[in-house]
Amino acid sequence: MTTKTTHGRTSTTRYRTSGWLAFAGTVALVIGAFNVIDGLVALFKDGYYLVNENQIMVFDYTAWGWIWLIIGIIQIGVGAAIMAGQMWARVLGVIFAFVVAIGHLAFLVAFPLWSVLTISLCVLLIYALTAPPPGSRAD
Template identity: 55%
Template sequence: MAASTARSTTGGPYSGWLAYAGMLGIVVGIFNVIEGFVALVKKDYFLTPGGELLVFDYNTWGWFWLIAGLLQIGVGLAVLAGQTWARVAGVVLAGLALIGQFAFLDAHPVWATINIAMLVLVIYGLVAAPKGAVGD
């Protein structure tokens, strides 16, 4: 899918994929912040059907998702602001969150699958846009 030839307010070619990836990155970040708070507050949330914790302890997962979510929100806002570095940071953060969601497939298969699909779309939106494009 080619980017539009329209110019954005910052001078670069406008990319709907970047705008979409930025907004979806913010949404996923909000979900991850909520997931982090839940892990810190509700200790039995991240249990598998066998009753075992997936990896680490509750506080570690809670802080991981909380920090990852806040970073994703910041990077999503930076993507919308036209910051080039945010595209690379967004791909890295989405990749890390993707790995984390694969770890939760046993505990929350539907939610993890939805989150994985959203993260794949974020990555695609960030890499599909042409060089120099902005999504403001």
């Protein structure tokens, strides 16, 4: 809640709470956790995925492991900030959801079910972050 004075009168502005933003923060935390798990598995258990390293698009498993681990940690922080009602986190949440969905398209050959699930959650996250009314908060 904020208070401002205009021409001698004090007005109080109340932010509307949004279940969508609380949901979006939770989904961002889940996607971040999924990406951390992806990263750790790619770094420490090479034989887990369905294809050889030379069949995965763009990078080898070690590079993918570090990419997913770093993005996952950032997404967990963004998810917490979304739940705290930070507008910058909503913007970063949409950007990271888009990047992760595209990244999982490249990773689709390695682990199809996990990638399809993560892409679906990213689409849901983008909707949840863009659907709430302006000025709404997750608390």
